[in-house]
Amino acid sequence: MSKSCIRVFADVEQIQQCKEEINKVTPSIATVAKALSLSGNEVRLKILYLLSKETKLCPCDLSDILEMTVPAISQHLKKLREGGLVTSEKVGQTVFYSLVEENIQVIRPVLASLFNGSKKEQVI
Amino acid sequence: MSKSCIRVFADVEQIQQCKEEINKVTPSIATVAKALSLSGNEVRLKILYLLSKETKLCPCDLSDILEMTVPAISQHLKKLREGGLVTSEKVGQTVFYSLVEENIQVIRPVLASLFNGSKKEQVI
């Protein structure tokens, strides 16, 4: 922290510029990072992917499809809902979850890339 | 788990289809989720953003810009490197980090959206 880089080539101006730039985007970064960290979980990414394919699904469906307990699914859905990425609608005793289109924009391209049948494997 | 949804309206065929579909994309999902979870940390997203702006930066620069200790930065860079999102090049005693273009594709659109000066705040 703080006691600044003393490197010969440290470009003080560049660093100052970056600090200002980063301050400007910090609010958006926080928002985006939140969405990415929600989508960065394999189970939740699968849920988002499935919702983008099927439009709406209930916890029970997701439990069957992903072969996980209902409470586990429910807790993931809760996080997605609180993060604004999905919304829910109760019909009888069934709760249908669906994507919140405006807030899913950030990861739209990601989901889109998954639609192309898992080609182009990345080395990660 | 398992003991399948008994809902009246459970669409057994839909669920079966989804299971097959999800099995197909699971490898890509895992890869993408890994990249997203790396980018889903505010500090690392800032690092990626800065690298996309400045092409290359050293831990010392990043420490100055983000006002964090060098070890903290170094540990984030290590994760990004191990995840294949950045690469490093040593010049003298300085190590320059830069983006790995092919592996950063997943989050390119995300970074691009940040370039437009933090407008369009998402409710999240």
Next chain:
DNA sequence: TTAATATTTAAGCAACTACTTAAATAACGA
């Protein structure tokens, strides 16, 4: 060689995650 700089690594730790099982809540039909 010695001292200084740049970076990484290691160990410790508080906070968070993602599951588990059990219990609570809500809607439905007999």
Next chain:
DNA sequence: TCGTTATTTAAGTAGTTGCTTAAATATTAA
């Protein structure tokens, strides 16, 4: 009403994360 189904909530827990400080490594220059 009672029993069943769908979902959520709660409590417990193992594993992970992101920092801290201290020490190790590597490069440079006097």
